[in-house]
Amino acid sequence: MGKDLRNLKVGLKPETESKAILLLNWYRKNKRQLPWRDQDNAYLTLVSEIMLQQTRVEAVKPIFSRFVKRFSGFESLAMAQESEVLAYWQGLGYYRRAKNLHQCAKKIVNMAKIPRTKDQWIQLPGIGDYTASAIASLAFHEPVFVLDGNVIRIATRIFAIKGDPTKRQIRQVIQNKVSEELFYPNFSADSNQAMMELGALICLPKNPLCGSCPLESVCVAKFSQRIAEFPEVKLRSQKIEISLNLYLFRDVDNRPVLGKPWRGYQKDYLFPVWIESAPTPKYNYAGHFRHAITNYSITAHVYFEDVSVIKQYQELLGPKSTLLLKALHKAVIYSAP
Numbered sequence: 001m002g003k004d005l006r007n008l009k010v011g012l013k014p015e016t017e018s019k020a021i022l023l024l025n026w027y028r029k030n031k032r033q034l035p036w037r038d039q040d041n042a043y044l045t046l047v048s049e050i051m052l053q054q055t056r057v058e059a060v061k062p063i064f065s066r067f068v069k070r071f072s073g074f075e076s077l078a079m080a081q082e083s084e085v086l087a088y089w090q091g092l093g094y095y096r097r098a099k100n101l102h103q104c105a106k107k108i109v110n111m112a113k114i115p116r117t118k119d120q121w122i123q124l125p126g127i128g129d130y131t132a133s134a135i136a137s138l139a140f141h142e143p144v145f146v147l148d149g150n151v152i153r154i155a156t157r158i159f160a161i162k163g164d165p166t167k168r169q170i171r172q173v174i175q176n177k178v179s180e181e182l183f184y185p186n187f188s189a190d191s192n193q194a195m196m197e198l199g200a201l202i203c204l205p206k207n208p209l210c211g212s213c214p215l216e217s218v219c220v221a222k223f224s225q226r227i228a229e230f231p232e233v234k235l236r237s238q239k240i241e242i243s244l245n246l247y248l249f250r251d252v253d254n255r256p257v258l259g260k261p262w263r264g265y266q267k268d269y270l271f272p273v274w275i276e277s278a279p280t281p282k283y284n285y286a287g288h289f290r291h292a293i294t295n296y297s298i299t300a301h302v303y304f305e306d307v308s309v310i311k312q313y314q315e316l317l318g319p320k321s322t323l324l325l326k327a328l329h330k331a332v333i334y335s336a337p
Ligand code: SF4
Pocket: 154, 157, 158, 202, 203, 204, 208, 209, 210, 213, 214, 215, 216, 217, 219, 221, 222, 227
């Protein structure tokens, strides 16, 4: 349990301190005891964050405990057979998450040090923007904030932010408000969890429990009795975060390989090949980009054989998918003299 922060003045404007500190103090008194919480452990944080994507806390709890008992750290997970990892994932679904987690552990045990920052985490298989921020903040206290559906809901209500939160401009307004008034960078881990916990337990989508909310006295939506108006549109269900390795390479006849369509989506377009396994050293890594298809939020990592293969892909006939165009763009930038 952390100490009460009412008398601390740590680097925020006075009017900002009150909201962030009210939230922190509420969290420290009311947070749920969860097996992965307050551990300052990158492995436990990573496993829990991947399991919690698209799965409820109560469903994750028993499977998480069983999983980390069998695979106690990056090394034991990396050494396991994939079939066993999948067996211990049973009950959670979305098995690609387990495969990516397994690949991630394999990469980490071959690194000199466990990644610490958001920028380092996002390079790993299966780690998107949200998960990278969460791990960097919860396990390493990097002062980055996490924006999930819960945080968006409480921010739009507290500040009465109108407009569709899925639109870039509105999202930017939300980010600014969260960063300036709700997030407390000196206590990054607790501050992020406080916002998410308030959204999960008190500021519910329907019938929020305002009487138990630490921010009731400063919430514009509550004060003006307009809670139902925020967020303005129903938030789509949180996107499934996945990470893909995209390869630009040739087949045995020296022709660029054309990828399979993304689950039948845009069948007539040329795609890069996407592969789940870890890349081999013979490929150049051109960097990553973000991409969204239907309800998937993708972090795509681009690998290519050599410079000439990029030209071959550019000269391919037929409509190119956005995914292929973005991958080519990354490779071109990377290989520019
Ligand atoms: S007062 Fe009510 S609407 Fe406002 S943040 Fe708290 S729970 Fe949500």
